[in-house]
Amino acid sequence: MIGDFEVKDEDLAGRIGYLTTAHGKLETPAFFPVINPLRNDLSINDILNTGIKNIITNAFILKKRDYIKDTIHKDLRLDNDIIVMMDSGGYQILQYGNVNITNSEIIKYQSKIKADIGVFLDVPTGDVENKHEALRTVEITMKRGEEAANLIRELDNKDTLWVHPIQGGKFLDLIEYSAKKANSLEEFSMLALGSPTVIMEKYNYDLLIDMIFAARANISRGKPLHLFGGGVPHIIPFAVAMGIDSFDSASYILYARDGRYLTRNRTYKIEDLEYFPCSCPVCTKYTPKELMEMDEDEQTRLLSLHNLYKILEEIKETKLAIKEGRLFEYLQEKAFSHPAVYSAFQNLLKYSLYLEKYDPRVKGEVKGIFLFDQYSMIRPEIVRYHQYMRKYKQSSDMAVIICGDFLEPPFISNEFIKDILVKYSNSADVFIAFPYYGLIPVTLSESFPLSQFEKPTNVPNYVYIETSNLINDIISKTKKYRKVILEMCENSKLHIMSISS
Ligand SMILES: [Zn+2]
Incomplete structure (x- = not known):
């Protein structure tokens, strides 16, 4: 018609x-x-x-x-x-x-x-x-x-x-x-x-x-x-x-x-x-x-x-x-x-948020996303992921956060991460802290868009600052972790707070 x-x-x-x-x-x-x-x-x-x-x-x-x-x-x-x-x-x-x-x-x-x-x-x-x-x-x-x-x-x-x-x-x-x-x-x-x-x-x-x-x-x-x-x-x-x-x-x-x-x-x-x-x-x-x-x-x-x-x-x-x-x-x-x-x-x-609302969840075949500067943190896929993480259901009162500056996907096949998973098996939520994304639960790290991306060799400092703020905000306000243990964070550009009970 x-x-x-x-x-x-x-x-x-x-x-x-x-x-x-x-x-x-x-x-x-x-x-x-x-x-x-x-x-x-x-x-x-x-x-x-x-x-x-x-x-x-x-x-x-x-x-x-x-x-x-x-x-x-x-x-x-x-x-x-x-x-x-x-x-x-x-x-x-x-x-x-x-x-x-x-x-x-x-x-x-x-x-x-x-x-x-x-x-x-x-x-x-x-x-x-x-x-x-x-x-x-x-x-x-x-x-x-x-x-x-x-x-x-x-x-x-x-x-x-x-x-x-x-x-x-x-x-x-x-x-x-x-x-x-x-x-x-x-x-x-x-x-x-x-x-x-x-x-x-x-x-x-x-x-x-x-x-x-x-x-x-x-x-x-x-x-x-x-x-x-x-x-x-x-x-x-x-x-x-x-x-x-x-x-x-x-x-x-x-x-x-x-x-x-x-x-x-x-x-x-x-x-x-x-x-x-x-x-x-x-x-x-x-x-x-x-x-x-x-x-x-x-x-x-x-x-x-x-x-x-x-x-x-x-x-x-x-x-x-x-x-x-x-x-x-x-x-x-x-x-x-x-x-x-x-x-x-x-x-x-x-x-x-308006752009995220109309941006389709599934865009035909999955293509990697290109991440550049702090503005990339506002693209719909990332905004949606941040929203999801704020609501992510914690399964333990303890969190282990591995600073992921030097890691590349697939995270799950990294030997160090494998060891951490074994060590804490069911006693803690294990996350990778990663620029742009914030916290990535290791168990979800293969899903889109958490490992399908390209980023610059040197991630801009602003991205680290914004990511750190995001993570600290989630840990301190949204989640109720009694204890937060940091791994590989000594030389990280991410500055995440630890919580010791
Ligand atoms: Zn012409």
């Missing part, structure tokens, strides 16, 4: 899913390039030649120019497997203050030209500082949402799937309020977080993480969440990890008009480039110098095309990371691309 969303793979709070539309299933995470048929920086064919199957265009502009006579697919000569999303004119409101069109007109128009995914006329909050003003945009959007829901029920065309935008700007409580209301209307099978563009232009990525959380945590998991205007490659995987399913943007063209060349982690001015660090069809064919010498239209066209390839590449890389269950490691890697991205990563870790 149109609007059905089926989740196939999950990692952190991100997922690969399939959204059913009248023109086939949209695989998410997806990027919708903004196209403007009235302005040919890059032709629709150029765009579709990248392999993309979904585009977004502005219903307000098309209607104003009366550009589409039949359906959007027929007029733009689109194949039957191309999914067309519409934007309503909300962005024009943000730019020009007002548009001369009603909510009902824009909904009927999108339905008439048979958009696959339609949006009613919301009022974007943007980055307004005044909370009353922000609330006003939220309330008008809500009111229009109700109006839209009534209209949608009456429409003959049931092939369009409708989106309810969530507003609130940087005011997280307003986003929550807006999200709950949007989620309650069953006419909308997709929701969208509005107006992050201005916030992203200011590199305020950590705020973006909070905004996504405020929206995502207040809507049902079964509904896809779109991010309006999220066309910067470096932030895409972070947004996906927080639960964003699709993006749209004109950034690839806007950057190109400004002579800006996107890579997956950086933005360059074309004149600063000696080489193209890319193998897309544009960069394979031309040198930066050749591109610079072209007339402006052709330069913009080719730069746009390259920029689009980069965004699509980032989407694919993110999907692959989800598929392989290594999205967290991918975020860690991306974090170092820019201090603002690093801030987004740090801020995302604040939501480790």
Whole structure:
């Protein structure tokens, strides 16, 4: 049924899913390039030649120019497997203050030209500082949402799937309020977080993480969440990890008009480039110098095309990371691309319990996890393990803790550990104290992820400190050991308290 969303793979709070539309299933995470048929920086064919199957265009502009006579697919000569999303004119409101069109007109128009995914006329909050003003945009959007829901029920065309935008700007409580209301209307099978563009232009990525959380945590998991205007490659995987399913943007063209060349982690001015660090069809064919010498239209066209390839590449890389269950490691890697991205990563870790909640327990075949610094202790597999250890049922009032700095898995086959197990047989709980994990019961040490990991030769000091704190906290607060004996801890970087009865 149109609007059905089926989740196939999950990692952190991100997922690969399939959204059913009248023109086939949209695989998410997806990027919708903004196209403007009235302005040919890059032709629709150029765009579709990248392999993309979904585009977004502005219903307000098309209607104003009366550009589409039949359906959007027929007029733009689109194949039957191309999914067309519409934007309503909300962005024009943000730019020009007002548009001369009603909510009902824009909904009927999108339905008439048979958009696959339609949006009613919301009022974007943007980055307004005044909370009353922000609330006003939220309330008008809500009111229009109700109006839209009534209209949608009456429409003959049931092939369009409708989106309810969530507003609130940087005011997280307003986003929550807006999200709950949007989620309650069953006419909308997709929701969208509005107006992050201005916030992203200011590199305020950590705020973006909070905004996504405020929206995502207040809507049902079964509904896809779109991010309006999220066309910067470096932030895409972070947004996906927080639960964003699709993006749209004109950034690839806007950057190109400004002579800006996107890579997956950086933005360059074309004149600063000696080489193209890319193998897309544009960069394979031309040198930066050749591109610079072209007339402006052709330069913009080719730069746009390259920029689009980069965004699509980032989407694919993110999907692959989800598929392989290594999205967290991918975020860690991306974090170092820019201090603002690093801030987004740090801020995302604040939501480790939320990420853990949605991160699947079983991720296909078991792969080892890569551990780096103290942030690795906040990845879902480790967070989940720490929670488990806090509840771990002790079977004795005595614990033996072997400092495991110098040990490698499989722990159970280590001769020293074997001897300790024999020595204490049933009279004590025997643990290995290990960086990142904390306490590992020897009897469980073979289970995932306790011996399936790779770590650096020199584990950073912070990890030892955090691990020691964790272990001491568990011993002193959660468990009731009368006696704690330490083994091999003299030269350990872990500082664990012993308890003698
Ligand atoms: Zn390229």
